[in-house]
Amino acid sequence: MNARVAVLVFPGTNSEDETLRLLRAFDLDADLVHWSRAHTLPAYGAYVLPGGFAYEDRIRAGAIAAHDPMMDHVIAGARSGKLVLGICNGAQIVLEAGLVPGTGAERTPTAAFTKNAPIPKFICKHVYVKLAIAPDRCAITAALPEGALIPAWAAHGEGRLAATDEHLDEIARGGHMAFVYAHEDGSTAPSATPNGSALGCAALTNIEGNVLAIMPHVERDAWNFNHPDRRAGTAMLAPSGGSLLFKSFAQAVRRL
Amino acid sequence: MRTLGSLPIAGCSDGEIRRLAQQHGLALRADELRTIADTLGRDPTVVEAHAFDAQWSEHCSYKSSRHHLKKLPTTGESVIIGPGEDSGVVALGEHNGERYGIVVAHESHNHPSQVVPFEGAATGIGGIVRDVLCMGAEIIAVADPLRFGRIDDTGSHQRYVAQSAVDGISAYGNAIGVPNIAGDLYFDERFDDNCLVNVVSLGLVKEPEIIHSHAPHDAAGWSIVLVGKATDPSGFGGASFSSVTLDAADEAANKGAVQVPDPFLKNVIIRASYRVFAYLRERGCTVGFKDLGAGGIMGCSAEICSAGGFGADIDLDRVNVAIPGLRPEVIAVGETQERLIWVLPPGVVDDVLRIYNDEFTLPLIAHNARAVVIGTVTEAKRYVLHHGGERVMDVDIDFLTGSIRDELPFVHKASTVTESGAQALGERAGDLMNVFVDVLSHRDVCSREPLYQRYDSVVRGRTVMPRSQGVAGVLAPIDDSVLAVALAVAGNPRYGKIDAHHAARHAVSFACAQVVAAGAAPVGLTDCLNFGNPRNTDHYSEFVAAVEGLAHAAHGLHLPFVSGNVSLYNESSSGTAVPASAIVSCIGTMRNVEGVITPGLKRAGSELFRIGTGGSHVGGTVVADLFGIDAALAPIDEGRERNDNAFLLAAIDRGLVRAARALGDGGLLAALAQMAFASPHFPNVGAVVTLASPVALFNEYGGYLVETDDARRLRDLAAEFEAGITSVGRTTPSPTIVLADGTEASLDHLYRSWRAPLVEVYG
Structure with a gap:
């Protein structure tokens, strides 16, 4: 039997429904788990943290949610090899919990997704992200082709990776940078990065490769009707490019 | 009945009553207070x-507007619920044998946004989504028609x-997770003292699952359940505040009348309410659910x-x-945000309280929030309130909520301008390319992207066409269904300044066209x-003319108004009113x-x-503004527009x-x-x-520009529809116009002229 997937809902989460829908589209046995049901989490084999504004992004996006009792189970699960996928606010929470890049102590992050630059405001923009590690470096990306280019929507006010030079160096050398922002043609100029993120970073993985924290919402370019450049002859209700990451995640869940 | 703290109306002169009203911060007139005392038979x-x-x-009674609004058509095949409840509902279509409706509500939050813009505009979104939620619907979109004053002075209040x-x-909007998919933005000096922040929201509901804004027929003895934020003194006097003109001297009181937004709590209330909907469906319960807006709990x-009798x-x-x-x-009428009221039968009350308070932990989300x-x-x-063990209110409920009516004077007057402006434009335009560039960088044309990229337009994953791609927003709101809904807004203040009646008709026409x-x-x-202010005959006459324009247009286009709102008193103490602004939204289905x-x-x-041709008029257009041309708005023929619309939809249907x-x-x-x-x-x-x-290049009224790769069939179809089409040119592989x-x-040069103007305002 496949592992079950929990989609965590913190107070302030807002992207749980579309996340759940896409997981189920890949035949995963997935449930929403609300904060008052944290005790049910150990029964799940994989955790997905969706987007939103958990705990109103007080202090810094993800900072409070990283201390929610639900995260005790997620941190323990990650240590035992369960899969953890954080998207947007979920990525911020995963990072604040210290799960990625995972080079520091628990809940002592060595990097943060913080205020966008140069304009320190929310931005909603269609983007592409490019796989910047060997696919099997991270279990969740293992079924993607080398250098996979995936469409997504950036929709965040705090998506800029920031860390000390030393920690950025650690991220680069340790192969933690799973995805970088790219243009539609796959080129990776700084102009492709919507938020001033260090190294053009869009996603981080941990040392073991079982945790992925990605800022742009791949699940919002999940169906052809979501995709801006709808080419004639494509069925609107068929999956589009953003779903590929979820498809790869589903395969990783089946391998558990 | 507590008699202490009554207002001694009996035996007082009008002047004394006015002073008494002022002392208590009441906007009621002396004659109204007298009517109340006479009807109650006591102070x-x-x-x-x-x-x-x-x-x-x-704000609540529509006392000077309701009788005019009766002129609007409100029925039709697509109408599931017309005006009268918190939102209207139109039919979307059938999926898997179930009928779906689109819930729609449209309101203003003008005064609060002028005084405390962040909170005022935020609570505008907060209020409109509650109107949609309380119909039992999933909230699927918001839109924001905005009108601001001159923004050139970086230190000004209007900027x-x-x-x-x-x-x-x-x-x-971002925090509650509702995509912002449509809107428009205009600037004019007559919005310096009164901005307009209108908000529209859409919801999705299965027709049999609609919850009404009234107590069901067998509700006697049922419980009234308040859910949401703890009541505080914010927003006290809000309804009356929006029903008088803004006076700078009252700044402190005005600010107190604005409510405080809490989107974090709202996010949780929305999700908890969805869970309650599912629970009530399982129980097969009919209930009442309503948003707290003006007038608070009372x-x-x-x-x-x-409304339930x-x-x-x-x-x-x-x-x-x-x-x-x-x-x-303050508890009774204060307008603390993020609250709703349920009317529930006894058997389900405990479970509903448990869902809000335990499962979704409202008391842990915000101080003393709960159901x-x-x-x-x-x-x-009777409407009876108790406080401190005493009855503090006991009145006939229909007298309290019944329709009161103010007959105010108005006049019918045609616009004084009759010139088409075509000749003046011909004389003044000069080099067309220069005019083209000036038009693109005009404040009412230039790119809105710096503004709308602050809005999440794709949350919930159902967006087909966000504002970055289209003019109307389009959603595919039902999982695994090809049914889609489109939304657009219109209401041009440059037109409103010239002719309220025709501006209203153009607003309907343009909202539909998008x-x-x-x-x-x-x-x-x-x-x-x-x-x-409706007590200013000129301003009230504009209002009446606009309503008649809306009615005329809606009849001509065979479309119903299903929801709406009236916001009067949009003028400053100096007597400057906003341009006539009938702002319209149109819901379309696919x-x-x-x-x-x-x-x-x-x-x-x-x-x-x-x-379509657009005719020979240029009054109110962007070029008229650029060249200072006073001219009339183009006449409008809704019958022809309806035909043009049918032709374009047929052409789209045939892949042309x-x-x-x-x-x-x-x-x-x-x-x-x-x-x-x-x-x-x-x-x-x-x-x-x-x-x-x-x-022809710069007039604005009606019609479409379309790209086709089968000109012959498009012409044939146009002939079949007797629709007028004109060849404009062709597309080329070179990056120029x-x-x-x-x-x-070069397109690059044109793009930069168009993209730049609002960047320094919105980043």
């Missing part, structure tokens, strides 16, 4: 006076309003009970409050009427999302056609249309440029324009 208590003050305000209101809309509970008995001591010692009138039983629906049609250009069939309209049309040019070598855009601000060339900018191949699909007449006089501009 009203302070709580009663404040209750009538809210309930009889223009601060323009920036901060957008921040508030962004912060609230207004909401009185309306939900009286009942009374209410409420104990204010049971209300969850933020601080102790609040006066009963709590505050009273009972009564057979006796929806049609996306490939959707218009099915319903909403309106928000933003005008000055049987198959495969038919969606985006405005971006698709390929080189296509032909470009204009549908690659791209389309409704012609609006800036006219044909502005539309063409924006279609080139929106191209997936930008800047590599340009155009050659063969039309030379400045009037070439005009009929041979002048050429």
